Amino acid sequence: MIFVTGGAGFIGSNFILDYLARSDEHVLNIDKLTYAGNPYNLSSLDGDARYHFVQADIADRATIDALFEQHQPRAILHFAAESHVDRSIHSPGEFIQTNVNGTFTLLEATRVYWSGLPAGAKEEFRFLHVSTDEVYGTLGPGDAPFSETTPYAPNSPYSASKAASDHLVRAYHHTYGLPTLTTNCSNNYGPYHFPEKLIPLVILNALDGKLLPIYGDGQQVRDWLFVSDHCTAIREVLARGIPGETYNVGGWNEKTNLDVVQTLCDILDELQPKAAGSYRDQITFVQDRPGHDRRYAIDARKLERELSWKPGETFETGIAKTVRWYLDNPQWVANVRSGGYLKWLELQYGGK
Ligand code: NAD
Numbered sequence: 001m002i003f004v005t006g007g008a009g010f011i012g013s014n015f016i017l018d019y020l021a022r023s024d025e026h027v028l029n030i031d032k033l034t035y036a037g038n039p040y041n042l043s044s045l046d047g048d049a050r051y052h053f054v055q056a057d058i059a060d061r062a063t064i065d066a067l068f069e070q071h072q073p074r075a076i077l078h079f080a081a082e083s084h085v086d087r088s089i090h091s092p093g094e095f096i097q098t099n100v101n102g103t104f105t106l107l108e109a110t111r112v113y114w115s116g117l118p119a120g121a122k123e124e125f126r127f128l129h130v131s132t133d134e135v136y137g138t139l140g141p142g143d144a145p146f147s148e149t150t151p152y153a154p155n156s157p158y159s160a161s162k163a164a165s166d167h168l169v170r171a172y173h174h175t176y177g178l179p180t181l182t183t184n185c186s187n188n189y190g191p192y193h194f195p196e197k198l199i200p201l202v203i204l205n206a207l208d209g210k211l212l213p214i215y216g217d218g219q220q221v222r223d224w225l226f227v228s229d230h231c232t233a234i235r236e237v238l239a240r241g242i243p244g245e246t247y248n249v250g251g252w253n254e255k256t257n258l259d260v261v262q263t264l265c266d267i268l269d270e271l272q273p274k275a276a277g278s279y280r281d282q283i284t285f286v287q288d289r290p291g292h293d294r295r296y297a298i299d300a301r302k303l304e305r306e307l308s309w310k311p312g313e314t315f316e317t318g319i320a321k322t323v324r325w326y327l328d329n330p331q332w333v334a335n336v337r338s339g340g341y342l343k344w345l346e347l348q349y350g351g352k
C-alpha cells in the first residue's frame with residue numbers, strides 16, 4: 001500500500017486516478033478536507049477495493065501513527081498543503097501550521113515507523129515530498145531557469161512555508177537516513193482544478209459573462225505543466241529516483257499571465273462562441289498582488305536525463321484539453337461551487 005496525503009486536492013486526486021489506472025496497489029488517501037479538498041474528484045473510484053480514504057489532519061500525530069501501524073505502507077506521497085498564494089498573504093498562520101508543522105509531524109511519524117521496518121523493507125521505503133518551484137524566488141527576464149542547485153529565496157508566506165518543508169525533508173534524509181525524494185514543480189493546470197486558481201477561474205468567469213481579472217500588467221511569466229505530466233514525473237521519481245535527491249519538474253512552457261488568459265479566450269471563442277464579441281472583451285487589469293514574483297522558469301533536464309521523463313502535452317494541447325474538460329463537466333463545476341460534494345461526502349462516509 002501507498003499513502004497519499006492531500007489526495008482530495010487538485011494534483012493529489014489526479015495522481016490517485018492516474019496511479020490506479022496503472023497499478024493494482026492499494027492507496028490510502030489521507031486528507032483533512034479543507035475548502036480545497038474535494039472527494040467528489042474521486043467518485044469514479046466508489047466501490048473500488050484498492051482505494052481507501054481517511055479524513056485526517058497530517059498534523060494529528062496519534063492518527064497518523066495509528067494509520068502506519070494498521071496499514072504498513074511502502075511509500076508516502078506527500079501532497080497535502082495549503083497551496084494558494086493569495087490566501088497565504090491574508091492568513092499565513094494556516095500555511096505554517098499545515099506546510100511546516102504538518103510536514104514535520106508526518107516526517108516524525110514516518111521516521112519512527114521506518115526505523116522499525118525490517119532491513120529489506122527499510123531500504124525500499126520512500127517518502128516523496130511534492131513541492132513547488134516557488135521556493136526559488138523570482139527570475140529576471142534573461143536569467144537561467146531554476147535548477148536543483150539554485151539557492152532558495154522564497155518571497156510569499158506560501159513559498160516560505162514550502163521551502164521550510166523542503167528543508168525538513170532534506171534534513172530527515174541527511175540526519176536520519178530516511179529515504180526521501182523531493183520534486184519541485186512549476187504551475188500545474190488540468191481537470192479538477194479548484195476555481196480560485198487562474199486557469200479554471202478564467203474559464204468559468206468567461207462562461208458566466210464575468211470580468212477576467214489580471215494582476216498588474218499581466219506580464220508575470222510562469223512555466224505551465226499539464227497535471228498528468230506532473231503525475232507521470234512523480235511516478236517515475238517514486239520508482240527510480242535516488243533517495244536524498246531533488247528533481248525539478250517543468251514543461252518548458254513559459255507564458256505570461258496575459259498570454260494564458262488570451263489563449264483561453266481564443267479557445268472558448270472557438271468552442272463556445274458568444275452571441276457578440278470575444279471573451280477577450282471581458283479581460284480587466286486589477287491591482288497587482290503584493291510581492292508578486294515576476295518570472296518562474298524550470299530547468300527539468302535532470303529528470304529528463306536521469307529518469308527519461310518527458311512531458312506528453314505541449315501547452316497548446318494541454319490547455320485545449322483543459323477547456324474541453326470544464327465544458328464537459330458542468331456537474332463537477334456546480335458541485336464545487338455549491339459545496340454540493342459535502343452532501344455527497346456525508347452520504348458516502350456518514351460525514352466522517
Ligand atoms: P490543493 O490545494 O488543490 O490540495 C491540497 C489538499 O491537501 C486538499 O485536498 C486539502 O484538503 C489537503 N490538506 C490541506 N491541509 C491538510 C492537512 N493539514 N492535513 C491533510 N490534508 C490537508 O493543492 P494542489 O494544487 O493539489 O497541490 C498539491 C501539492 O503540490 C502541494 O504540496 C503544492 O505545494 C504542490 N504543488 C502545486 C502546484 C500547482 O500548480 N498546483 C505546483 C507545484 C507544486
